[in-house]
Amino acid sequence: KIEQGEQIADFSKIEINRNFLIKAFHKICEIRKSFNSEKEEEIKKIEEAIDNGKIDFTKIQKNLALHKxxxxxxxxxxxxxxxxxxxxxxxxxxxxxxxxxxxxxxDLIKDYVWKKGSCPFCGTNTAMAKFEKEVGRRVLWCPLCGAEWVYKRLECPFFICPIVLSDIPLLYYSPFLCINIHPFSTDKSY
Known part of the structure; x- marks a missing residue:
């Protein structure tokens, strides 16, 4: 799937034990009440909805996974x-x-360079990126599943330059920013 540019997982189809979910929701609600007293009434309503069967865990999971x-x-x-x-x-x-x-x-994406800005596992749009200055790569992070993946660096948009990173001089715009300007010697574009 990944070679075809498709996301690997469909989290909406994972089967999770209902009793586990009920306990997990109640525990999270209990923790939230202890830290957020102004939302206590709303949290109690969520707990009541869980106990009365008004919350369908399958639908919550599906819509969360599909970003609906x-x-x-x-x-x-x-x-x-x-x-x-x-x-x-x-x-x-x-x-x-x-x-x-x-x-x-x-391990499926460890060495694979994913060419999209969305998560290769679940398709969620990325939330953050970190730039590893030492090795010169950008790593994106998914807010839904926590996946991290390498995102391909910017290249010459005209695709006429033979790109060999070791041959390209790097000009740093500022020592405080992780911004590189890549001048291409053949067509003088950046």
């Missing part, structure tokens, strides 16, 4: 809580499960 925030908007109106709180609690419960899936399969 409209579902959280609808569900939040149904149980009278903020969609941000509901989404945040759901992400706190499902995030570690998705991260575990990635951890088990991260």
């Amino acid at each position: 925030l409209s579902y959280f908007n609808t569900l939040s109106k149904k149980i009278s809580v903020s969609k941000e709180l509901l989404h945040s609690i759901s992400l706190t419960v499902y995030g570690p499960i998705f991260e575990l899936c990635v951890e088990m399969r991260k």
Whole structure:
């Protein structure tokens, strides 16, 4: 799949034990109440919705994995809580499960240069990047599953320059920024 430019995983199809999810949601709600007293009433409503079967864990998982925030908007109106709180609690419960899936399969992208700005595992748009100055590579990070992958460096957009990184002089715009300007000797573009 990855060679065809498709994401590897579909987190919406992972089967997770319902009792585990109920316990996890209740535990996260309990922790949130202890740290966020102004949201205590909303969190209690979420717990009641869990106990009354108003929350369908399969639908939450599917919509979280497919980045469909409209579902959280609808569900939040149904149980009278903020969609941000509901989404945040759901992400706190499902995030570690998705991260575990990635951890088990991260060898699939270890040396592969993914050419998209979205996650190669789940397709989520990237949240952050880090620049490893020593080796000169950019590593992107997924906010949903925690995957990290190497993102190809910028090249000459005209594709007429033979690109050999060791032959290209690097001019640093500022010592405080991780910005490189790559002058190409053949066509003088940057």
